[in-house]
Every structure is written in structure tokens, then in C-alpha cells.
Amino acid sequence: MTPRSRRTAAALVLAGAVAAGTLAGTTAASARPDRFGHDFPAQSARLLDRHVLPAATFGEPVPSGAAIETANGVAVPFAAQPVQGFSGNLVQRDGSWLVLSDNGYGAKSNSADFLLAVHRLQPADDGSLAVVHGGFTLSDPYGKVTWPLTREDRRLTGADFDPESFRQAPDGTFWFGEEFGPYLLHTDAAGRLLEAPVPLPGVASPSNPTLGGAAPTLGGSKGFEGMAISRDGRYLFPMLEGPVAGDDPQDLRVMRYDTKQHRYRGEEFTYRLESPKNAIGDFTRVDDHRFLVLERDNGEGATAVFKAVFLVDTSRTDASGHPLKTQLVNLMAVPDPDGVAPELSGTSGYVTFPFQTIESIAVTGEHTILVGNDNNFPFSSGRTPGAPDDDEFLTIEVQADLR
Numbered sequence: 001m002t003p004r005s006r007r008t009a010a011a012l013v014l015a016g017a018v019a020a021g022t023l024a025g026t027t028a029a030s031a032r033p034d035r036f037g038h039d040f041p042a043q044s045a046r047l048l049d050r051h052v053l054p055a056a057t058f059g060e061p062v063p064s065g066a067a068i069e070t071a072n073g074v075a076v077p078f079a080a081q082p083v084q085g086f087s088g089n090l091v092q093r094d095g096s097w098l099v100l101s102d103n104g105y106g107a108k109s110n111s112a113d114f115l116l117a118v119h120r121l122q123p124a125d126d127g128s129l130a131v132v133h134g135g136f137t138l139s140d141p142y143g144k145v146t147w148p149l150t151r152e153d154r155r156l157t158g159a160d161f162d163p164e165s166f167r168q169a170p171d172g173t174f175w176f177g178e179e180f181g182p183y184l185l186h187t188d189a190a191g192r193l194l195e196a197p198v199p200l201p202g203v204a205s206p207s208n209p210t211l212g213g214a215a216p217t218l219g220g221s222k223g224f225e226g227m228a229i230s231r232d233g234r235y236l237f238p239m240l241e242g243p244v245a246g247d248d249p250q251d252l253r254v255m256r257y258d259t260k261q262h263r264y265r266g267e268e269f270t271y272r273l274e275s276p277k278n279a280i281g282d283f284t285r286v287d288d289h290r291f292l293v294l295e296r297d298n299g300e301g302a303t304a305v306f307k308a309v310f311l312v313d314t315s316r317t318d319a320s321g322h323p324l325k326t327q328l329v330n331l332m333a334v335p336d337p338d339g340v341a342p343e344l345s346g347t348s349g350y351v352t353f354p355f356q357t358i359e360s361i362a363v364t365g366e367h368t369i370l371v372g373n374d375n376n377f378p379f380s381s382g383r384t385p386g387a388p389d390d391d392e393f394l395t396i397e398v399q400a401d402l403r
Helices: 003-019
Strands: 045-053 086-091 097-101 117-123 129-137 163-168 174-178 183-187 224-229 235-240 251-258 263-272 279-285 290-296 307-317 323-330 357-363 368-374 391-398
Touching: 045 129, 045 323, 086 368, 097 163, 174 224, 174 235, 224 290, 235 263, 235 279, 263 307, 263 323, 290 357, 323 368, 323 391
Parallel strands: 086 163, 086 357, 163 224, 224 279, 279 357
Antiparallel strands: 045 391, 086 097, 097 117, 117 129, 163 174, 174 183, 224 235, 235 251, 251 263, 279 290, 290 307, 307 323, 357 368, 368 391
């Protein structure tokens, strides 16, 4: 039996255990330290698969990176667009993934030559990923943006917007949540803006292009980080990464936007961070009242301590009145009892996901999720010190019923 076949068989066994209400044999008997010396308790989760796209993956032959400096031994600038910075993943019915790249290099000032893009990836049985036909870049050919753009051809760049989340509506169009405004962006299936960027009333980041002399009400890079969508596509639920001025620093707003009436309907709920120093990486819908949230600290490698997936149930509240949170996975210690990634788990039996930014999560089955990092190429070095991080994706089985 091949390693991949063993993983499939293990998944079927675990599915049966979950259905029976048990997870016997799916977690380590006791906590064991990872290679960084962290000590974590066992958990009801299991690594089923791992896919990797090499850091040095490039796409359209348009030069990029002229405003950044060499990092982790990677020479700049680039002769083509790097395929990196994944901040969202929409798993398609044909098995491919649509992944969203964010603004490129982390700031308006250094990302003017990074084209905003959605790439299509094809996962293979050997754990590799290939960039395949079917992706697109974002553009504004119809002049929906009223302020000056970076490029005369109106292709959008990382100096124009910072998209951090996206969802596809039933009509095939896409909605993006971005951080500079924060704005909602609505495009057709080819990435062309269909309407003017939608601001969040009363909220503006320091990078908002229409701020003028007004004071921002949101921290830098704290705009829309995650976004869920209702089953029928009518409502969007964009989630801020940081608190609005005057809010509790541990509370993040989740809004409701009506795509039919083209207006916000107020705040849907407030998400309570485990620590005000944490941030969220992504946010997706399970059903009408349950959502998955990626929450993380800002560390990487040896300084990474807290990276987790939470199930949030808005029909129930905790003692403080916030929606009830249940931790599904500790991403710093994902059990790997079947040796899916022995090069990472070694003798500890755990796989760590020690990246600074973990920014995509998707529900792929009744008990399975797909989690991916934003590798911030060429800057982040969470997996191997001094080497740029690859784009990694873990398929994880969890005990919770995600139907």
C-alpha cells in the first residue's frame, strides 16, 4: 500500500470513529514537545494530507519586487510575478483550488508592481501543487474607482488595494474583502470591477485613499481580513482584523452586508480574541449560525506559540455574552499518527504550522478542513530559519460535524 493509500484508509477509519462518537487512537496519549521545545496537549484531530507549492514559483512575466530588499537569500527584483501571499482558498468542484494573493509585499509603498491576482492550483496525489489555467488578475476597465490608480491600463496592484478574503456568489461573480479602505470589491468572473468599492461607514484605516485629513478609526492593516457568505449569496459577513477606535481591544466586528440592497445591515456579532495581541487570519461559514475562525499570534518559527482554528456558534454565548468558541485544532501541534509528514513530525508525532501568517481555511468535508499559510515571499521564514517559506496546505480531520 502506498503512503497516499494509507492516508486514505486512515481517513476512512477516522470517519467511522467520528460517526460513532469516538476518536480512539487518533491522538497522542500525552503531550510531547515539538522541535522548538513547545509542549502541547493531545487533541482530537488528525493530519490527513499536506500539499506544498515551492516559494520560488512565478507566473506572468511582468517584473516585480523593485521596491523591496533581498531577504532570506532571495535576489530581487523578479523578472515575473511571484505566486505567493495566499489569503483565501475556494475549493472548486473539479478538485482545483482558487487562491487569492494579497497586496504583494506588505505595504502600499513597495507593492506598486505586484498585480492583484487569483491563481488556480491543482493538488496532486504526491503532495505537490501546480499552477494551472483558470486564474485571473483584478482590474478596473469600467472606471469604477474614482481616485487615481497605479497603472494606466487600470490593472489593479498592491498599491491600490489589499485583498485579504474572497467569496464566489451563486451568479459566478466574486466579492473581495480588503484592508486599505476597508472596502468590499465586487468583480465579474474575470476579475473586472462591477461597481465602486464599497466603504464601511464610519470606519477607515490609515491607508484609506479618501481619508484626507480625517483621523483613521482603525489600525494599519486591520481592515477586512476574513469574510463569510450566506448559502444563497445574499449576505456577506466581512470581519475586521483589528478593533475600531473605542471598541474593546479584544473584540472584532463581524458585519452583515446585503448584496441585493447594496447596504450594510449592521453588525452581525462580535468575535472575542483569546488575547488582544492576537489577530485573525480567515473566517468562513459552516451553516446559518456556525463559523470557523483562524486566530494566531504574530510569531514565526521558534517565536510562534499560538495558532488555532476555532468553531464559533452564534446561537450560544459564553459567560461574557460573546458567541461560544470551541478550539478544533492547535496548529502548533497537529497530530500525525499515520506519518503523513514524517519529515516534520519525526518522533514527536506532531506537525507544527509555525508561520507568522496563516490566512486561509476551507471546509472540505463533514469532518475535514483545509488550512494554508500566507508565505509573505520572500520575507517570512517560519519553517526553516534563513530560507523563504513555501506555500503549505494541511488537510485536517476534526471531531466537529461540519455539515
